[in-house]
Amino acid sequence: MPRALLLTLAALLSACSPRVLSAEGWSFRIGDAAGEVRLVSRQEFGVCSPKLVGCTVPLGHGCLVMLDRDYFLNGTPRQRTLLLAHEVGHCLDASVLEYGHGGIGAQGAVYGEYYRPAVEGFAESYARAYVAVCGDNLAPLGYGSGPACALPDPRTVRVSLP
Incomplete structure (x- = not known):
């Protein structure tokens, strides 16, 4: 993402959640999609419900x-992986699939009622596809170190049985 565009987004969000700009975090790039991850208290998400543990704001x-800092840092490796990969799935749905959700409709309900809407079903399907290929290695998503891994192509992600 061009730095100017990211700064514009950050400026808009800072009005609601000023700590987001200075919060601990990292960057990631997947193909043409780029993102910034910030660890903050969920009460500081600003544009998303504080009931969530992750929030993605797409832009171009x-x-x-x-990500909720406490949940992410204190979670199990699998919880961290599923959370980050799910939120990255939202980013890829917007930037690569242009909200086509990979053709996933209400099928996401196989993961639970929360995932029935196509937007959540796709993000969860991406997270599970990521775990199937990369395990709990978060390095391909910019966090920590680990081996390279061939990330799932969002255009080929499908709902999988839990």
């Missing part, structure tokens, strides 16, 4: 991902 071919 990129996004800002906000």
Whole structure:
């Protein structure tokens, strides 16, 4: 994501959640999609419900991902992986699929009622496809170190049985 575009987004969000700009975080790039991840208290998400543990704000071919700091840092490796990959899935749905959700409709309900809307069904399907290929290695999503891994192509992600 061009730095000017990210700064514009950050400026808009800072009105609602000023700590987002200075929060601990990292960057990621997947193909043409780029994003910034910030660890903040969910009460500081601003544009998303504080009931969530992750929030993605798409912008063009990129996004800002906000993760609840305590949930992410204290979660199990699998919880961290599913959370981050799910939010990155939202970013890819916007930037690569232009909200086509990979053709996933209400089928996401196989994961639970929360995932029935296509937008959530796709993001969860991407997270599960990511785990199937990369395990709990978050390095391809910009966090920590680990081996390279061939990330799932969002255009080929489908709902999988839990």
